[in-house]
Each structure stands twice: as C-alpha cells, then as structure tokens.
Amino acid sequence: MRCIADTAPRPGGSLPVVPAVRLREFRPRDVPVVADIVADALHEHYDASLYVSLSQQWPQGFLVAVSPLDRPVGFLLGVNQVEFEGRILMFAVDRDHRTQGIGSALMETFFERSRGRRLRRVTLEVRVSNATAIRFYTRYGFGVTDLLRGYYSDGENGYQMARDL
C-alpha cells in the first residue's frame, strides 16, 4: 500500500463544502467499491481481507465518503502502528467526484480523529510523479522527509512526507 495526508486551514480559511456527501467509518460491505477506487486511482489490487483487518486496528482511522445512497465515493485509510504516529496507507477519491472538496473533508476529519487519539504526527508515502497528490499534501502542511528509492513495485521512487499535528 502506498499513500498519504493535514489540517492546515484551506486558503481563505473556509471549510470544504461537500453537498450530499457524508463521511462515516468503513464497513466490510464497502470493500468491492473501495477496491474499484483503489484499482482505478492507485493501480493496486489487494485482497478484501486486508481492508477488513486494517479497519480493525483503528476503526475511526478508516474514513469513507459516501453518496446519499451510501455508495463509497472516496476514502482515507489511516493506521496507528507506531506510538503517537498516524500513517495514511491509502487515500483516493473516485475520479468523477474529485475537486469537490471530498479529499479535503477526509483529510481534515482524519486530523481531528488523530488529535483525538493524541497522535503527534502523520506520515505518508507518495509517488514522486504524483504531482496532484503532492500539491494536495503540501497544501495540508506535509513536507518531504525522505526519498524512498525504488519504493513502488514498478520501481518508481517515492517520497515520504510528514506533518506534525
């Protein structure tokens, strides 16, 4: 798994407005749609059991954005495997739902949950070529902390990024 995420105020200071989309915790029945988003957005294929087992580690850290019909349109999977540190393992929004503030809502809610758990830092990994995600993370206060050579299965380098909470 490779991925992301902050809580810096958005430019202008306003919170994202995401009409008709709400956030809730992951449920096992989300797996097929979440896996489709992962395949399309992240080009990865994971066994359904992985999502379920990761959700059990910190249920409040696996956030899903759903349509009014409760269909997932984006998600952020965060874990807390290191003391005081959260890590964003996967973060993606369905391509037809991007640039509507859903990613921002997921990120800001994840920061709230992380602070509520007394975490002090959040880390993530991102492909060096993923300019959209790097810009997004930078806007949310993440900075590059390391270059991960050959980190991805196709040999691409990754950046580790982090921000304090």
Ligand SMILES: CC(C)(COP(=O)(O)OP(=O)(O)OC[C@H]1O[C@@H](n2cnc3c(N)ncnc32)[C@H](O)[C@@H]1OP(=O)(O)O)[C@@H](O)C(=O)NCCC(=O)NCCS
């Ligand atoms: C990164 C990603 C999750 C962001 O999700 P998103 O829902 O599009 O995020 P937002 O809508 O909150 O913000 C995206 C951009 O749209 C802009 N935006 C947000 N709401 C907007 C609106 N109503 N109208 C116009 N633009 C808007 C934001 O300012 C932001 O611009 P910026 O990043 O240039 O500053 C999404 O691009 C994605 O799924 N990418 C593919 C998967 C991926 O790369 N994941 C990260 C792997 S590490």
